[in-house]
Amino acid sequence: MVFLHLGDLHLGKTLFEYDLIDDQRHILNQVLSLAEREKADAILLAGDIYDRAIPSEKAVELLDWFLCELAERKIPTFLISGNHDSDERLNFGSALFRNRGIYIAAKYDGQLFHCTLRDSLGPVNVWLMPFVKASQVRHFYEDAEIASYDDAVRVILEHTEIDPAQRNVLVAHQFVVGGGQAPTLGGSESVNTQTVGLVEQISCRCFDLFDYVALGHIHSAQAVGRETVRYAGSPLKYSLSEVDHTKYATLITLGAKGQVDIRLEPLTPLRELRHLKGPMKKLLENVTDPDDFIYATLTDEDPIDNVMNVFQRYYPRTLRIDFEQKGKGNPDEGDPVDYPLPNMGFDEILGQFYRRFYGEDIPEEEMHLMREAAKEAGILHETD
Numbered sequence: 448m449v450f451l452h453l454g455d456l457h458l459g460k461t462l463f464e465y466d467l468i469d470d471q472r473h474i475l476n477q478v479l480s481l482a483e484r485e486k487a488d489a490i491l492l493a494g495d496i497y498d499r500a501i502p503s504e505k506a507v508e509l510l511d512w513f514l515c516e517l518a519e520r521k522i523p524t525f526l527i528s529g530n531h532d533s534d535e536r537l538n539f540g541s542a543l544f545r546n547r548g549i550y551i552a553a554k555y556d557g558q559l560f561h562c563t564l565r566d567s568l569g570p571v572n573v574w575l576m577p578f579v580k581a582s583q584v585r586h587f588y589e590d591a592e593i594a595s596y597d598d599a600v601r602v603i604l605e606h607t608e609i610d611p612a613q614r615n616v617l618v619a620h621q622f623v624v625g626g627g628q629a630p631t632l633g634g635s636e637s638v639n640t641q642t643v644g645l646v647e648q649i650s651c652r653c654f655d656l657f658d659y660v661a662l663g664h665i666h667s668a669q670a671v672g673r674e675t676v677r678y679a680g681s682p683l684k685y686s687l688s689e690v691d692h693t694k695y696a697t698l699i700t701l702g703a704k705g706q707v708d709i710r711l712e713p714l715t716p717l718r719e720l721r722h723l724k725g726p727m728k729k730l731l732e733n734v735t736d737p738d739d740f741i742y743a744t745l746t747d748e749d750p751i752d753n754v755m756n757v758f759q760r761y762y763p764r765t766l767r768i769d770f771e772q773k774g775k776g777n778p779d780e781g782d783p784v785d786y787p788l789p790n791m792g793f794d795e796i797l798g799q800f801y802r803r804f805y806g807e808d809i810p811e812e813e814m815h816l817m818r819e820a821a822k823e824a825g826i827l828h829e830t831d
């Protein structure tokens with residue numbers, strides 16, 4: 448049985464101020480072609496379907512279109528909520544959609560939803576675990592000790608009858624660590640060492656009973672703990688830090704019990720996100736694919752007026768330009784001041800940054816504003 452696993456679609460997301468709807472539609476079209484070509488028996492969408500709890504009209508229209516296309520092709524589709532989704536809104540119509548092979552589990556109701564598919568080798572149970580917080584699970588199991596996400600997931604699975612003799616697949620949206628090893632972040636997840644976007648770590652050992660675990664939440668495709676517990680990653684680059692990543696759809700072939708074959712199928716975006724580096728003149732002499740999203744690092748010695756405007760004449764979707772000058776901002780040149788170290792706090796990094804650009808200490812008032820902005824962006828937390 449062949450599954451196509453994707454996660455973190457973040458429909459409706461913008462990259463800087465650019466709307467990504469066309470890019471997302473392009474990728475979903477590619478997923479449809481891939482599903483047809485590979486004769487996928489089902490699609491697994493592992494949460495963060497939308498970018499926001501209240502998605503834009505265009506995002507809702509896009510998901511509606513995608514699900515209709517899948518239903519039209521009679522490809523069973525399994526979809527759960529992520530921490531970005533509103534469980535109630537994503538759950539809308541789910542009971543009706545089931546008749547058409549679209550299985551949505553966006554809200555935990557005390558039982559883990561599952562659906563049994565069949566092939567010549569027998570049944571395959573697909574289990575859907577919507578994104579849950581400890582408090583939601585505690586509500587159903589008042590006697591159980593549930594302090595963390597790890598406990599919550601464990602308690603849900605303990606109360607689920609899973610036949611280990613059959614083939615079982617789980618779809619979940621969690622921050623999973625394997626053997627003490629945290630997954631490699633993509634960059635667009637909103638990061639803290641223990642939590643990613645407020646989702647606490649859970650151990651991959653929770654999932655020992657499953658032949659394959661289709662995870663969402665981490666935007667960079669990878670296995671966690673074992674080859675068959677995997678993040679699909681986001682289908683598009685959603686931050687500059689993902690500029691060098693390749694994005695994939697994960698193709699899983701389940702053979703007889705215990706036989707799992709995994710293949711990563713690269714996805715080709717409508718417009719690439721590229722990092723260009725060099726003197727401006729040289730970069731603008733050889734313009735290729737001007738529709739791409741561009742992040743440029745200029746090595747020019749002298750300051751350039753209106754650099755963004757100039758660049759955008761050649762690459763209208765230039766997102767950011769920074770400079771790498773000798774003795775300034777280049778760690779290889781032995782700049783004595785800088786470079787944020789991993790153990791530096793927010794205030795320290797910002798203070799250093801400010802001193803570097805303005806040659807003086809950041810005024811208290813500006814620091815306060817920056818802290819407020821960082822809290823709103825989810826980089827800083829109330830307790831920091």
Ligand SMILES: [Mn+2]
Nearest residue numbers: 455495529664
């Ligand atoms: Mn996500």
